[in-house]
Structure formats: C-alpha cells, structure tokens
Amino acid sequence: MCDHIVESPFKVAPDSFIVDGTPQKRLFRSIIADYGLLTSICELIDNAIDHWTASGRQRTLLIQLFLNADRQLIAIRDNAGGVPRSDIQLLVSPGASRDEAGHQFIGNFGVGGKRAGIALGQRVEVTSRHGEGETLRFVLSDDWLTQDTWEVEVERVPEIEPGSTNVSISSLRQGFSFSDIDALGRRLAEIYANFVGENCDIRLNGNSVGRTKFDNWAYPPEHRPKISNFAISPSEDGTTVAVRLSAGLIQDREPKEGNYGVYIYCNDRLILAHEKSHEVGFYKGEAGVPHPDASLARTIVEINGAPELMPWTSNKSGINWSHPTFLEIRSRIVSLNAHFVKVSRRLKNEREEKVYAHQKGEMEEISLDHKESYKKVVDLPLPRGRRKAxxxxxxxxxxxxxxxxxxxxxxxxxxxxxxxxxxxxxxxxxxxxxxxxxxxxxxxxxxxxxxxxxxxxxxxxxxxxxxxxxxxxxx
Structure with a gap:
C-alpha cells in the first residue's frame, strides 16, 4: 500500500484512499542543478523588483550586491519595501507566490528565490522590515533541509532600514573569482537595462552596473530598421499579451563576440541574447546558417503581460520554444530576422559607406497585427548583390x-x-x-x-x- 495515508475531511469512497502530497525537502536539491551564480543572483534581484512593482514603484529602488571573492560571501540588500509578516511564507514555501492580477511580475514560479539562495550556499539568512514595522529574520540551512518539517523559525531582531530586505549567503556550494564578479556585472547591465535608470539602480560592490542596451541601430535610407507593435491572445481565456518586434542593421557589430541574432525580453527583463538557433530562423531558406556575413542583423523581441503567459524557462535563462506565446509570434520573428540577415550579407563589403555612415534616423513602423501579415516582410526590397571588383x-x-x-x-x-x-x-x-x-x-x-x-x-x-x-x- 502506501506509507503516507492520512485522514481527510472529504468523503472518500470505500475503495479509495488519500495520499499526502506534501513535497519532501529533497525537492530543493533536485531543482537547483540548473542554478549557477548568475541565475541565482538574478532570481534574488527579480524578487526585489517584484516587491517594488507590487508597491507601485513609489520609491527609487536600490539593489546592492556584495560579493567577497576572498571570503566567499554573498549579500544582497534592497529597499523595495520589505516583506510583511503575512507574506513571510512566500519566501519559504515552494510554489507560494503572489497572485495579484494586473502586475507584470518577473518571478512567478514560487520557487525561484528559495532555490536560488539554497543553490548558492549552505546557509541563507533573510532579514526584512516592512515599512516602519518590525524586523523579522529566518535562516534556511542544510540542517533545515534534513528535517521532515517545513516549519521555519522567524524571530524579531534589531531594526534595519525601513522597507528593506537583506539576504546573506555563506558556506557557498560553488566558489567564484574576481573575473566571475566582473562578468556578472556585465551580464546584469544587459539583463536589467530596461529597469536601471532614474528610478532604479543596481550596484555591485559599490559601483553601479549601469545598463547595456542593444537598440544601436543604423539608419540607411533604403534599409531603415523596422518596428511593429501588436497584441496576441495565446490563452483560452482571451488574456492579451503585448508584443513589440524591432529589427534592423546595427552599428555595434562585434563579429568575435557574435552580438547579432535575436534578443528576447519578457516583462522588460532580458531572457535570451544573440540567439542564432533554428527556432528563430537560422536555417536554409530563411536566415541561413550563422556566419559573420550576417553580423549586421539584429532582431529584438519584447513581450509584456501576465507572468504565466511569458515563454521563459523556469530559471528565466532561456525560452520554452513550444510555449503558445512564442509559437504565436515565431513566424513574424523568423521573417524579420531573415530579411535583415539577407541585407547584411549583401552589404558585407560596403558597411562603412552604406551602414555605419547612417547613425541617425527614424524607425519605419510596419503592421504585423495578423498572423499572415508577416509575409509582407518578405516583399521588403533587398539591396543588390555586391558590385564586382x-x-x-x-x-x-x-x-x-x-x-x-x-x-x-x-x-x-x-x-x-x-x-x-x-x-x-x-x-x-x-x-x-x-x-x-x-x-x-x-x-x-x-x-x-x-x-x-x-x-x-x-x-x-x-x-x-x-x-x-x-x-x-x-x-
């Protein structure tokens, strides 16, 4: 039979029984394998941004990261408003997350922040003060993981800054070096470029990471960058998702870094960069195989809506190619990407005069509202092949x-x-x-x-x- 049969308040048929579905602690260990330094840090930043979003973004958000390579310690502090006593459970219980309609959160799986901290270290200490209220602290450790109970002791401690949350992680499972810290800063500047600005700052060891955006378009008159805004309804209940597609030739070409291809943002957070897979059109008959000749072409996909309709993977480091939202817009992405890849190939010997020389201009707005309208992109004029020597x-x-x-x-x-x-x-x-x-x-x-x-x-x-x-x- 089963060892986990429990009494139930519901009526049970004579030939039936109830099984306790409470997850075991090993759940945490089984789902942290795909978490490294970057993905874990990003989950904790996502949590802070979501708290800030839920409170209406009324204050300037400051997220401070401290990574000590000598002592192998990590600390994250934010002033997003703090976690109220009634929501402490959200930081511990797997699957528990906000259920607030109308917010475009970037953390919706209910496990990201928990497993991210545990993935980084054997001891995770969380201290939070909601507004001017009391300061609460709890610890998740390997000792807690070995216990059968899910209960966590939360204690009142001396006050920290109002509206702030501190997360300290020690006894790290994976070490990091000074070069890892530098690489982390560069990636954070890319991932959160749409958040960092006047009302949000992310600092790494005291220095702002800044922001790195990828809309560095060139504006050749005959091949201006294209932009299209439209809405789709990938769910059965008719909930809409806003989509913006931008594509064109770029000025910041770095063939060694391969910074061309498709970039995908979900709810303003960069999920995927310089993608050159079959799923976005890099195959024979469309954009062809990736090659430096195509390195002037870039397509940016921005998707905004309910978090459960975002096509990201659970750790938000990739795209679920079979997700209904992505499938709804894939053909349009492929068409735009393929068009500018072809333009890039044909202008490969005339970049200076026909691409880089045109640094200012306006994007051309095109309509891709309907599923079949993407075919119009194919009809956009292409430059002639290169002139022979x-x-x-x-x-x-x-x-x-x-x-x-x-x-x-x-x-x-x-x-x-x-x-x-x-x-x-x-x-x-x-x-x-x-x-x-x-x-x-x-x-x-x-x-x-x-x-x-x-x-x-x-x-x-x-x-x-x-x-x-x-x-x-x-x-």
Missing part, C-alpha cells in the same frame, strides 16, 4: 575577345592586377605595376606570334628563335 569586371567585359584571341587574356588580367596593386598602400606600387604590364606585354606579343600561324608560319618562328638566341650569345 574591377579585376573581375574587366575579365567579364572582355570575355568574347579573350575567347577568340587567347593571347589577350594575359593583357586583360594584368590590367586587373595592376589596378589592384594601385589601390594598395605601397611606396613602390607604380614600379610594381609597370613591371607587371611590361612583362605581360612581352609575353602577349610572343603568344600572338605563336597563335597567328597565317602571319608567322613555323619556319619563320624558327628563324625568329635563331635570331633571338644569336643576339643573346652576342651579349
């Missing part, structure tokens, strides 16, 4: 002559090579070019004599060779 054009233009008179091919190619050398930064390029032209003229004349049998029959050619050899001997 002079050395290639001269061969094409003289193809008829070189075919009928083979001795002229060397002359034609020599002109192309001389032109190429003339464009190089060489002090003696004129002399090199003259040597090439003189040598090729001599060779072409010899080939002319050999091929024009009507003017120079074999007997006459042998005479010319004899004369040539005699003169060389005289020298």
């Amino acid at each position: 002079y050395s290639e054009r001269i061969i094409d233009e003289n193809a008829g002559i070189t075919l009928s008179k083979p001795w002229t091919l060397g002359l034609v190619e020599a002109m192309g090579v001389a032109d190429t050398i003339a464009r190089k930064r060489l002090h003696t390029k004129n002399r090199i070019g003259l040597i090439i032209l003189d040598s090729n003229l001599e060779i072409a004349l010899k080939e002319f004599i050999v091929h024009r049998v009507d003017l120079y029959p074999p007997q006459k050619i042998r005479t010319l060779n004899f004369l040539s050899c005699s003169r060389k001997g005289m020298r």
Whole structure:
C-alpha cells in the first residue's frame, strides 16, 4: 500500500484512499542543478523588483550586491519595501507566490528565490522590515533541509532600514573569482537595462552596473530598421499579451563576440541574447546558417503581460520554444530576422559607406497585427548583390575577345592586377605595376606570334628563335 495515508475531511469512497502530497525537502536539491551564480543572483534581484512593482514603484529602488571573492560571501540588500509578516511564507514555501492580477511580475514560479539562495550556499539568512514595522529574520540551512518539517523559525531582531530586505549567503556550494564578479556585472547591465535608470539602480560592490542596451541601430535610407507593435491572445481565456518586434542593421557589430541574432525580453527583463538557433530562423531558406556575413542583423523581441503567459524557462535563462506565446509570434520573428540577415550579407563589403555612415534616423513602423501579415516582410526590397571588383569586371567585359584571341587574356588580367596593386598602400606600387604590364606585354606579343600561324608560319618562328638566341650569345 502506501506509507503516507492520512485522514481527510472529504468523503472518500470505500475503495479509495488519500495520499499526502506534501513535497519532501529533497525537492530543493533536485531543482537547483540548473542554478549557477548568475541565475541565482538574478532570481534574488527579480524578487526585489517584484516587491517594488507590487508597491507601485513609489520609491527609487536600490539593489546592492556584495560579493567577497576572498571570503566567499554573498549579500544582497534592497529597499523595495520589505516583506510583511503575512507574506513571510512566500519566501519559504515552494510554489507560494503572489497572485495579484494586473502586475507584470518577473518571478512567478514560487520557487525561484528559495532555490536560488539554497543553490548558492549552505546557509541563507533573510532579514526584512516592512515599512516602519518590525524586523523579522529566518535562516534556511542544510540542517533545515534534513528535517521532515517545513516549519521555519522567524524571530524579531534589531531594526534595519525601513522597507528593506537583506539576504546573506555563506558556506557557498560553488566558489567564484574576481573575473566571475566582473562578468556578472556585465551580464546584469544587459539583463536589467530596461529597469536601471532614474528610478532604479543596481550596484555591485559599490559601483553601479549601469545598463547595456542593444537598440544601436543604423539608419540607411533604403534599409531603415523596422518596428511593429501588436497584441496576441495565446490563452483560452482571451488574456492579451503585448508584443513589440524591432529589427534592423546595427552599428555595434562585434563579429568575435557574435552580438547579432535575436534578443528576447519578457516583462522588460532580458531572457535570451544573440540567439542564432533554428527556432528563430537560422536555417536554409530563411536566415541561413550563422556566419559573420550576417553580423549586421539584429532582431529584438519584447513581450509584456501576465507572468504565466511569458515563454521563459523556469530559471528565466532561456525560452520554452513550444510555449503558445512564442509559437504565436515565431513566424513574424523568423521573417524579420531573415530579411535583415539577407541585407547584411549583401552589404558585407560596403558597411562603412552604406551602414555605419547612417547613425541617425527614424524607425519605419510596419503592421504585423495578423498572423499572415508577416509575409509582407518578405516583399521588403533587398539591396543588390555586391558590385564586382574591377579585376573581375574587366575579365567579364572582355570575355568574347579573350575567347577568340587567347593571347589577350594575359593583357586583360594584368590590367586587373595592376589596378589592384594601385589601390594598395605601397611606396613602390607604380614600379610594381609597370613591371607587371611590361612583362605581360612581352609575353602577349610572343603568344600572338605563336597563335597567328597565317602571319608567322613555323619556319619563320624558327628563324625568329635563331635570331633571338644569336643576339643573346652576342651579349
């Protein structure tokens, strides 16, 4: 039978029984494997931002992170308003989270903050003061994880700053270095760029992380960046989600870093950056395979709505490609991305004059309201393929002559090579070019004599060779 049969207040059929569904503590250990330093820190920042959002964002939010690489300690402090006594359970119980309609929260799974702290260290101490009220503290440790009970002792402690919460994590499970701290700062600047500003600041070891945005568009007149705003209803109850798609050529191209592709934000938080997978159009027939030729193209996807309708994964480090919200907009993302990848490929040899030179302008608004309207993007004009170099054009233009008179091919190619050398930064390029032209003229004349049998029959050619050899001997 079952060891966890309990009495129930509900009527049970004679041939039925009730099983206790209370989760075991091992739940925490089984779901922290996909949490590292960045994802864990982000979950704790998400919690602070959600508290701030729930209180109406009435004050300037300050989130302070302290990472001590020497002592391997982590502390997070925020002034988001503090956690009221009635909500302390939300910080402990798995699955417990806010249920406030109308808020675009970025933490909705009810386990993120809990498992993030436990994933980082063996001891997590949380101290919070709601407004001007009492200061409460509790500890989650490995000792607590080994106990059968879910009860947590919450104690009153000396007051901290009003409306603040402090989280201290020690006995870390995974260590970090000074370079890890630097990398963390750069990533936080990207992930929370839409929050950091006049009313929000995130500081790492006393310094603001700042913000890094990816809307660094170039504005070539014929290929301005496109933008489209529309709403979708991915749920059966008709709840809408606002979507904004932006795409274009960029000015901050870094081919080594691969900072092109698709960027996805959910409720203003960056979830995925420089994505180049099949799911966003990088396959044959659309954007093709990822290649530096495509590194001028970027597509930004911004999705805002109820947190349960966001297509993020549970730790918010990726996208659930089978989520209804993403599937609803995927075709439009693929179409926009593929269009500007094609433009990027065709302008790869003219970036300076046709892309980077256009630093200011306005985005072109297009309509992608309907599911099928994305097809219109395919009809957007593409630039012509790159113009061939002079050395290639001269061969094409003289193809008829070189075919009928083979001795002229060397002359034609020599002109192309001389032109190429003339464009190089060489002090003696004129002399090199003259040597090439003189040598090729001599060779072409010899080939002319050999091929024009009507003017120079074999007997006459042998005479010319004899004369040539005699003169060389005289020298």
